[in-house]
Amino acid sequence: MLGGSVFLSQAVAADAVRRGHEVTCANRGTSGPVPDGARLVVWDRAQPAPGELSDDFEAVVDVGRYPSWTRTAVAAFPSAHWVFVSTVNVYSDESTPGGRPGTLPLRDALHEDVDLAVDMEAYGPMKVACEQIVRSGAASATVIRPGLIVGPGDPSGRFTYWPSRMADGGTVLAPGRPEDSTQVIDVHDLATWIVDAAEVRLVGDYDGVGRTTTMSAVLSEVAAGCDAEVELVWVPQDFLTEQGVEPWAGPDSLPLWLPRPEYDGMTAHDATPSYDAGLVTRPVADTARETLAWLRATPDAKVTGISREREAELLAAWAGR
Template identity: 85%
Template sequence: MKLLVLGGSVFLSKAVAADAVRRGHDVTCANRGTSGSGSVPEGAQPVKWDRAEPAPTDLADDFDAVVDVGRYPSSTRSAVAALPNAHWVFVSTVNVYSDESTPGGRPGTLPLREPLHEDVDLSVDLEAYGPMKVACEQIVRDGSASATVIRPGLIVGPGDPSGRFTYWPARMADGGSVLAPGRPDDSTQVIDVHDLATWIVTAAESRLVGDYDGVGHATTMVDVLTAVAEGCDAEVELTWVPQEFLTEQGVEPWAGPDSLPLWLPRPAYDGMTAHDATPSYDAGLVTRPVADTARETLAWLQATPDAKVTGMSRERESEVLAAWRDR
């Protein structure tokens, strides 16, 4: 297969390119050369392309498949127009769903946000992310020969530039009393970057058609945090602190310097972390245990001093735990 990866130098797109190379495919990675420049996987052919400009002459429309992780409609529009004859695998997001509170949703059962066809700077308006992805999905379906749309939730594992899941292997490795947010049975859902990448390449090979959620099995916070501790061979005690108290203490959910990653307010986000992944597994998705992902993530952290980890400091965690015990 002759595969074009739009990106190929960072996290998921890089994992896709690496997996395709391992399978013996002819892989080209096209990007602007400004993010992870020169770091496409060995065996992949790099091509510089700013999608605000016409496609370079060495990107002829003869690719069997294209993988696109883009978020801006103008970029997806220009790429589809330049490469309409390929099978497209577009990596979208569960943020396209307007209903984030209903557990058990899957493509076709949940309403989508209204598409936003213009580019919006996400540093100014983060809420534009989902609507822009809806527009990108439409562009791909309307303009390509055939298409797979995959909507991931939280992608985790080595190389994660967000540092969200990474917080937990780093924290568990330190041992001791760990602040665990919310309730043990709160839902959560993650997918290993390598498992998602493998499935994306398979979808490109088979020209899979349809919309799918790129999520692992829905599980609980206690199961995930216990698995992370197991994968990190860590001796910890989980201290569960209700979301009401965390909010009173100014702890942020999901991401940020004073956050507890994976934690989302309930019941507003009960559905965002509890999608029904059955159609995806039926379509070939295979996922590894969370403990394995945690082990590999910790090894990557230890080998990568500048790896990003987002979340509250140990000092701040101790303060919140002390306040909870003294309440």
């Protein structure tokens, strides 16, 4: 496991340990602990692989984003089956619903490392380059392109906003239209499928996304999972934009909301090939329940999105328009 100490990579390593695999987590040793039962080898991929990382691993899972990291690692483990965790951001068309690998154009590959703090738009193109490096250098490979990964341990705080908000009950601002599409995937479901792919040496490109659903269905399931009594008030995107509310993520955002129609396809991928290849996902209500429990047990867990005061101001402005 290249990583193993944060969110998805930690969940993958923990799942593999539970199955009885010998798991080595190779990372810089600065992001947090690896799961009990896994071995940590400190490796900064700007350097050659240390001696204890010999080429005798049956499988490698890589969540890296920089082409140089992936290039170095593939060269270190050329005989292993590779599961590369990419992203749906590799697709250049984010407006067409129902796309799947092989049907949507990809962004142009960017083979140089770019600091994402300087240029976030480089993320997808660098992942395209990483995919190419894996396919050309690994013995065999699975490429999995997740969308929004959610659940306990989420360092982004995006989905986490909704269990936190729903648990408070009352009148809740729901962004956009009830029928707007959305897709989420529980971190543990994705991790399980990744380990499955490594075990059977699954070959091919797949989207790591849940089934397409609606914002109304997801928010209702989150409320149910949190045992919350809420009233959803749907506020259109034009009004939210006028009020300076940001989409998707960030302190001034309503998470999961995306502008339409330009992002109609980003959260409406056809996940049929992934389910046919063994992906199994749980109800969003279960994820919400587990996320809320993690939030309550983790005081410093990140939750991003507008404040309750800002939400009340927006609801009052919408009611008085």
